[in-house]
Amino acid sequence: LLDFIGMSSYLDIVLNGVREQRIQRGLSQAELARALGVSRQTVISIETGRYLPSLPLAFRIARFFDVPVDKMFDPQDEVRGP
Amino acid sequence: MRSIRIRRLRVVVLTLALVGAFAVANGVGHGWGVAIALAVFMTPVVVVNYVQAGRDNDRAAMMIGGRADERQAQIRTRARALSAYVMAAAALIGSLIEVALGHTFRSYWPIGLIIVAGAAGYLAGEAKYGAAHGADYAPGAGLDRANPADETN
Numbered sequence: 724l725l726d727f728i729g730m731s732s733y734l735d736i737v738l739n740g741v742r743e744q745r746i747q748r749g750l751s752q753a754e755l756a757r758a759l760g761v762s763r764q765t766v767i768s769i770e771t772g773r774y775l776p777s778l779p780l781a782f783r784i785a786r787f788f789d790v791p792v793d794k795m796f797d798p799q800d801e802v803r804g805p
Numbered sequence: 806m807r808s809i810r811i812r813r814l815r816v817v818v819l820t821l822a823l824v825g826a827f828a829v830a831n832g833v834g835h836g837w838g839v840a841i842a843l844a845v846f847m848t849p850v851v852v853v854n855y856v857q858a859g860r861d862n863d864r865a866a867m868m869i870g871g872r873a874d875e876r877q878a879q880i881r882t883r884a885r886a887l888s889a890y891v892m893a894a895a896a897l898i899g900s901l902i903e904v905a906l907g908h909t910f911r912s913y914w915p916i917g918l919i920i921v922a923g924a925a926g927y928l929a930g931e932a933k934y935g936a937a938h939g940a941d942y943a944p945g946a947g948l949d950r951a952n953p954a955d956e957t958n
Binding site for chain 2: 760761762763764765768774776777780
């Protein structure tokens with residue numbers, strides 16, 4: 724059904740280095756969320772790869788951690804969700 | 806945030822009060838009966854709505870529209886799209902059943918109206934969000950046709 728109505732892409736999982744970078748800097752998920760202007764739930768979803776952020780948010784994350792965006796979100800790490 | 810919750814609550818209560826008043830004024834469903842039933846069934850809905858809206862979770866952010874970030878807005882859009890699909894499917898099935906039972910269009914025109922309104926809404930959405938200006942108008946589109954050498958890449 725999800726394929727039929729074009730929503731299956733939501734199940735794609737993209738791995739990234741957000742969690743790693745956040746822990747390295749000793750930040751909590753709530754602190755990172757506040758800094759990025761998103762909810763804590765969104766930070767959790769990005770970290771676990773359940774949500775692929777928009778381009779502006781991806782750049783915001785990369786700038787915040789001072790890491791190139793293609794290093795933060797490596798398309799080679801993309802895996803298909805269940 | 807509290808004021809947004811209260812404002813939202815006020816809108817819900819006001820809408821329900823209007824529906825109830827309309828029912829009483831027109832004697833719909835035995836007048837007061839509908840108004841009382843509305844109050845009994847909707848009071849818990851209003852309370853749950855208020856309590857949920859104050860929590861730190863996705864549902865709360867989506868209920869209080871202004872608090873939703875891009876992911877939550879996307880969830881809300883997809884949930885709305887899914888509910889529209891389900892409503893359209895239910896309306897279609899309902900109208901088919903009405904036809905199969907041999908009822909006249911006079912008895913099931915509201916279902917037809919839902920289907921027509923859904924289709925019109927979809928077309929309006931396509932027009933508003935740019936489907937009418939397809940890829941052919943994008944910069945560089947059709948380049949491969951003008952220069953077949955581009956197709957080698």
